[in-house]
Amino acid sequence: MIPAPGQRDLVAALVDARSRYPDIEGGSSYDEVLLEVQARAERDGSIGKADIGALMLWKRLNLSTAWTRELNEWPDRKVRAVTGEAFEIARDTNSTIPEAAGAARSRLLELPGCQHGAAVSSTLLTAGAQDRMAVYDRRAVAALRVLGYADPVGRYSRYMTTVCELIETVNAATGATWVPRDVDKALLMGGS
Known part of the structure; x- marks a missing residue:
């Protein structure tokens, strides 16, 4: 069937737009997350919370935000190589937590x-070294201010020094065995 003249413009616009989508076949890694979740859904017949989280990240990684597009264009093996090296650094118990945090960052x-x-x-480092790292965000900074601590001014190693001080304070006062993630949870709730 041959499209009518007005439909030809519509078809041409759609074909042109589709040709600009970054395809795996063309060497793009943009849809790797979607394809991975689709494969698990096909295999398992369902998806879980981690898959839903991955899909939400993939959906938010749109072509209009520079860093998100760039990340989605990276091959997963390259992302894993960088994060794997950072996790090794963060997990290195031969370094203090603040030193490891700064080097891994x-x-x-x-x-x-x-x-x-x-x-x-x-957030990535906390996922990869949960007993040594903590999430740093605006809520953590807000909670630190409320507690009378100076803003670490974007320095993750400085933040982790404060986290370690807070761990020592809490553990000494309570006999608990907090790790950085416990402080990060407390700061999240205190800064929300």
């Missing part, structure tokens, strides 16, 4: 989304 600077601020990188 520096390793993530290559990764799109991790160049400015420490919110994204600290």
Whole structure:
């Protein structure tokens, strides 16, 4: 069937727009997350919360935000290589927690989304070294101010020094065995 003249413009516009979508076949890594979740859904017949979270991240990673597009264009193997190296650094018990935090954060600077601020990188590091790292974000900074601590001014290692001080204070006063993630949870709730 041959489209009518008005439909030809519509078809041409759609075909042109579709041709600009970054396809795996064309060497793009943009849809890797979606394809991975689709494969699990096909295999398992369902998806879980982690898959839903991945899909929400993929959906938010749209073509209009520079760092998100760049991250989605990175091959997953490259993302895993960078995060794997950062996790090794963060888990290194031969370094103090603040030293490891600063070095691991520096390793993530290559990764799109991790160049400015420490919110994204600290979240990644907390996932990869849950007993040594803590999430740093605006709520943590707000809670630190309420507690009378200075703003670590975007320095993840400085923030982790404060977290370690808070761990020592809480553990000494209560006999608890807090880790950085416990402080981060407390700061989240205190800064919300």
